[in-house]
Amino acid sequence: GQNIDQPTEMTATEGAIVQINCTYQTSGFNGLFWYQQHAGEAPTFLSYNVLDGLEEKGRFSSFLSRSKGYSYLLLKELQMKDSASYLCAVMDSNYQLIWGAGTKLIIKP
Amino acid sequence: GAVVSQHPSWVICKSGTSVKIECRSLDFQATTMFWYRQFPKQSLMLMATSNEGSKATYEQGVEKDKFLINHASLTLSTLTVTSAHPEDSSFYICSARDPGQGVSEGYTFGSGTRLTVV
Numbered sequence: 129g130q131n132i133d134q135p136t137e138m139t140a141t142e143g144a145i146v147q148i149n150c151t152y153q154t155s156g157f158n159g160l161f162w163y164q165q166h167a168g169e170a171p172t173f174l175s176y177n178v179l180d181g182l183e184e185k186g187r188f189s190s191f192l193s194r195s196k197g198y199s200y201l202l203l204k205e206l207q208m209k210d211s212a213s214y215l216c217a218v219m220d221s222n223y224q225l226i227w228g229a230g231t232k233l234i235i236k237p
Numbered sequence: 238g239a240v241v242s243q244h245p246s247w248v249i250c251k252s253g254t255s256v257k258i259e260c261r262s263l264d265f266q267a268t269t270m271f272w273y274r275q276f277p278k279q280s281l282m283l284m285a286t287s288n289e290g291s292k293a294t295y296e297q298g299v300e301k302d303k304f305l306i307n308h309a310s311l312t313l314s315t316l317t318v319t320s321a322h323p324e325d326s327s328f329y330i331c332s333a334r335d336p337g338q339g340v341s342e343g344y345t346f347g348s349g350t351r352l353t354v355v
Contacts, residue, residue, distance in 0.1 A: 161344075168349075176341040
């Protein structure tokens with residue numbers, strides 16, 4: 129079956145760095161997405177990785193290792209507004225998105 | 238960037254009534270739209286894939302006669318929750334991808350509809 133695992137909840141301090149991991153097992157791979165979702169709102173697109181390596185976008189970076197079925201989202205210089213759920217999703221061979229359960233990130237002052 | 242508009246944002250209805258949710262792609266044509274449901278503190282669950290001009294494809298366990306999907310044009314898909322019951326109370330979100338943009342641009346989501354059935 130298809131499976132995506134990510135931690136349920138993480139806590140970090142304002143100004144610090146946090147890494148949210150995601151491991152996956154899917155039938156085929158056409159890329160991995162990270163989305164941010166604030167409570168009661170729709171998800172917003174953060175990043176897309178299809179090749180191995182690190183993609184950097186400002187304070188956010190995303191890493192992919194296809195051989196390991198592993199990705200992480202790195203958030204630097206954390207701000208209180210970064211408190212949200214972070215969803216990992218993999219596009220399978222049918223171009224369907226398979227979603228992880230999301231990681232709730234709590235930022236403390 | 239691609240914009241998807243979803244209405245209404247929230248709705249309260251009586252048990253047994255039907256509710257229609259609209260999802261529009263504002264600046265692109267979407268041959269395919271996706272409907273998700275999200276219960277509190279849970280992730281997105283794909284309900285169905287809406288295909289313009291043809292029948293929707295429903296995920297296993299989703300009742301097609303209860304969740305009616307119509308995708309009559311390239312910019313509009315509707316989800317109707319028929320004979321709603323309290324257990325149907327959830328956050329419903331639609332999503333689409335602008336075919337004119339690369340996969341790397343991701344999927345755009347509507348703002349979601351909070352349905353409460355009383």
